[in-house]
Amino acid sequence: MSRIGFIGLGVMGTPMAAHLAAAGHEVRGFDLNAGALAKLVAAGGRAAAAVPDAVSGAEVVITMLPDHPQVEQVVLAPGGVLDHAGRGTLLADMSTIRPETSIEVAKAGADKGIRVLDAPVSGGQAGAEQAALSIMAGGDAADFAAVKPVFDVLGTTVVHVGPHGAGQVVKAANQLVVGGIYGLVAEAIVLLEASGVDAGTGLDVLAGGLAGSRVLELKRTSMVAREFRPGFRIDLHHKDMGIALAAARQSGVALPMTGLVAQLVAAGRAMGYGSLDHSALLKVIEELSGRSPQEA
Known part of the structure; x- marks a missing residue:
């Protein structure tokens, strides 16, 4: 089982994080919405006080955010994911954003020894709730293989589609x-x-x-x-x-x-x-x- 930091508990992120907690992973989630944090706690996860709290000590960090400005703020900005994740952490950004942003995040992660995948999903709210998402991942094949057991909890179609940005x-x-x-x-x-x-x-x-x-x-x-x-x-x-x-x-x-x-x-x-x-x-x-x- 993995220690997972999950950032972004919206209509998709909340059921996804809950599935991971139900599967036995230690999930610490963060969102600006207190109600979403309460739902994660009720599902067996833990509420993080901020991004650093969610990321610290995590083996896998998942971000599920609305668009590239939020990903850039949460991941790349000072005090964000890359500043607090340890070397060797695997960051899976499951947001749907521009391919060029995913490539930028991957390069910035590599500079700090953090492995990165872009892994957007298809299936909507129903797919997230039913753990039946399609997950299309871009990045290094070895990193995909390492995190695939986590993805398998969330989706029924989980495929490595190419290099960084390919998932997007x-x-x-x-x-x-x-x-x-x-x-x-x-x-x-x-x-x-x-x-x-x-x-x-x-x-x-x-x-x-x-x-x-x-x-x-x-x-x-x-x-x-x-x-x-x-x-x-x-x-x-x-x-x-x-x-x-x-x-x-x-x-x-x-x-x-x-x-x-x-x-x-x-x-x-x-x-x-x-x-x-x-x-x-x-x-x-x-x-x-x-x-x-x-x-x-």
Whole structure:
């Protein structure tokens, strides 16, 4: 069993840290939200008073933060993770951030003898709660092998995808595909309903054929019912689409469909839907089609 410092106990981090504690690891978690700390303690973990308290003596440090500014502040800034982690500590940043930030963190860690992986996840809140995440890790293969037993507690698909930053690129690809599927499912619902066809029945058929997807499997019923309780907010998907577009520019490739999906996500945010689940792209398509969005 490992001593794990876990920083970032949001809707994803809290159940992830709880799973690690339940598996027998010694988990010391830190978050600015006192309620999140209380949940970790109730799950068998310990509450840390600050970042240094969470990191000191840890063999593995996991960060699960909203975006690259928070990662830079928690990890790179004076008094952060790299200032307090011991040599040989393994830092797994499971946030979804820019690949270049992950590479910067890895270089800074190496200067202090700290091993670093970028290991973003897919699966949303439900995947975190069910310990069924997909984890895509970038960094040294030996470091991945060392921490894989910890990752296996959190996910069902755990893969080393390449060097530092590769995990973030794979996550960007994941998000552009997921966003695109949501947009197309939304269009299918609008077309079916406008044509007088029961959307639920129509999507049941699609889910059993070549058009079937995890999105259709998990979300078709709630989308038809206009239930958009967030499992993954449009605000966060907007951030992720920006990462995908920036990665495309850096790689010198054209991703026209990604650009369109990014605009749909941005439109949803501009329409005031940022706090809703990303399946609320349906509301965007309805408005573009002149159909009054239906409320949950």
